[in-house]
Amino acid sequence: MIGDGSALRSYEAQKLVQGGFLEISDEDKTFKEHLESFRAELCSRAGMEALDRIAVATYDPETDMLKTFAHATEGDPPLQHYDVRLADVPSLGRLVEEGGTERVMGDLSDLPAWTRHTQALQRDGYRSSYTLPMIYDGELYGFVFFNSRQPGFFSGERLERVRPYVRVVALLAINAMRDARMFRGAARTAIAFSAIRDDETGGHLQRMAHYSRLTALELAERQGLSDEFVELVYQFAPLHDVGKIGVPDRILLKPGPLDADEMAEMRQHVAHGEAMVETMIRELGLHATEQADILRNIVASHHEAWDGSGYLRGLRGEGIPLEGRIVAVADVFDALTSERPYKKAWSIDEAVAFLRSKAGEKFDPECVDALCARMDEARAVRLRFLDSG
Numbered sequence: 478m479i480g481d482g483s484a485l486r487s488y489e490a491q492k493l494v495q496g497g498f499l500e501i502s503d504e505d506k507t508f509k510e511h512l513e514s515f516r517a518e519l520c521s522r523a524g525m526e527a528l529d530r531i532a533v534a535t536y537d538p539e540t541d542m543l544k545t546f547a548h549a550t551e552g553d554p555p556l557q558h559y560d561v562r563l564a565d566v567p568s569l570g571r572l573v574e575e576g577g578t579e580r581v582m583g584d585l586s587d588l589p590a591w592t593r594h595t596q597a598l599q600r601d602g603y604r605s606s607y608t609l610p611m612i613y614d615g616e617l618y619g620f621v622f623f624n625s626r627q628p629g630f631f632s633g634e635r636l637e638r639v640r641p642y643v644r645v646v647a648l649l650a651i652n653a654m655r656d657a658r659m660f661r662g663a664a665r666t667a668i669a670f671s672a673i674r675d676d677e678t679g680g681h682l683q684r685m686a687h688y689s690r691l692t693a694l695e696l697a698e699r700q701g702l703s704d705e706f707v708e709l710v711y712q713f714a715p716l717h718d719v720g721k722i723g724v725p726d727r728i729l730l731k732p733g734p735l736d737a738d739e740m741a742e743m744r745q746h747v748a749h750g751e752a753m754v755e756t757m758i759r760e761l762g763l764h765a766t767e768q769a770d771i772l773r774n775i776v777a778s779h780h781e782a783w784d785g786s787g788y789l790r791g792l793r794g795e796g797i798p799l800e801g802r803i804v805a806v807a808d809v810f811d812a813l814t815s816e817r818p819y820k821k822a823w824s825i826d827e828a829v830a831f832l833r834s835k836a837g838e839k840f841d842p843e844c845v846d847a848l849c850a851r852m853d854e855a856r857a858v859r860l861r862f863l864d865s866g
C-alpha cells in the first residue's frame with residue numbers, strides 16, 4: 478500500500494519509470510501533460526483502450542478541502558474547478574483511515590448521487606472507477622482516480638495491470654505537490670525566523686491566498702485555465718513578501734510615513750524576494766519549471782501596475798504575468814479590508830469600489846472583475862480568518 482510510503486519503493490512503479498515508460502525527467506512538461514501522455518500510452522495497449530479518464534485531486538490539510546488538480550480525459554472533463562470538504566465525502570475519508578486502501582467500483586450507475594462529483598461522472602457515462610489515496614510519510618496528498626465508461630473495467634487481470642500505473646501517477650503527483658509544500662515550508666520558516674512584524678500577519682497571508690485562489694478560479698472558468706495553475710497560485714501567494722526579510726527593521730517597523738529614500742529601500746523587498754526564491758530553487762533542488770515560474774512571478778511582479786506605473790520593472794498590461802496581477806488585487810483587497818495600526822478597516826463595499834475605480838489603471842480589470850464576482854465567498858474568507866490582533 479502507498480500508506481507507508483511504499484509508492485516510492487513499489488517495484489513495479491520504479492520499473493515503469495526506469496524503463497522510460499514515463500519521461501519524468503522532462504521537466505518542461507506540466508503535470509497535466511505528463512498525465513495526458515501517460516493515458517495515451519496506456520490506452521494504446523491491448524485491452525486498455527477504454528481507460529477514459531485519469532484524474533488527480535489534491536488535498537489541503539489546512540482547510541480539509543479536496544480540489545481537482547489535473548486530469549487526462551477522453552472527451553470533455555466531467556469535473557473542473559471543483560472542491561469539496563473531505564469530511565463531506567466519508568467514502569473517501571474511509572480509504573484514508575484504513576491507511577490508504579484502494580477502492581474499485583464496478584458500476585457507478587448503481588450509486589446514489591450524493592456528491593456533485595458522482596453526479597458529474599454518472600452524467601458523462603462513466604461506469605467504473607479505481608480510486609487510490611495518495612499518502613506519503615503519513616501525509617495525505619490527495620487521490621488518484623482512474624475511470625472507464627465500461628462497467629467492470631477494473632477487474633481480473635486488467636486490475637492487476639492497472640495497479641502499478643495508478644501508483645506511478647500517485648508518485649508523480651506526490652512529487653509535484655511535495656515541491657509546492659517544500660517551497661511553502663521553507664518560506665514559512667524564513668518568515669517565522671525573521672519575525673516580520675509589521676502588517677504581514679498570519680491572517681493577512683491566509684486571506685490573501687484565498688482571495689488569490691477565488692480570483693484565479695473565476696478566471697479559470699472564464700478563460701479555461703488549469704486547476705493546477707489555480708492551486709499553485711493559492712500555494713505561493715502567501716510568499717509574495719518573503720523579501721521583506723531583507724528590509725531593515727528601522728524601515729520595516731517605522732511607525733510614521735517613509736521618506737523617499739526609505740520608500741526606495743522598502744521597494745527593494747521585491748529584489749530581495751527574487752534572490753531568496755532563486756536560492757530556494759537552487760538549494761532545495763526544485764526543478765519543476767512551472768512551479769518555480771509561478772513562485773518567481775508572484776514574488777517579482779506583485780507590485781507591478783496595469784498602466785506601467787508599478788515596480789520593480791514597470792511592466793504593463795499583459796506583460797505582467799497573470800499570477801502577479803491576481804496577487805496584486807488580492808493583496809490590496811485584504812490590506813484595505815483589514816485594520817492596520819495606521820488605519821481602520823474599510824468595508825467590503827468601499828474596497829470593491831476602490832478596486833473598480835483603479836481597474837485598468839493600477840489593476841488588471843479582468844482580475845478585479847473576477848474577484849468581485851466571487852465576493853460572497855470572499856466575505857466568508859474574511860470572517861473565517863479574522864485577525865486576533
Ligand SMILES: [Fe+2]
Binds near residue numbers: 717746
Ligand atoms: Fe510586497
Ligand SMILES: [Fe+2]
Binds near residue numbers: 681685718
Ligand atoms: Fe501583502
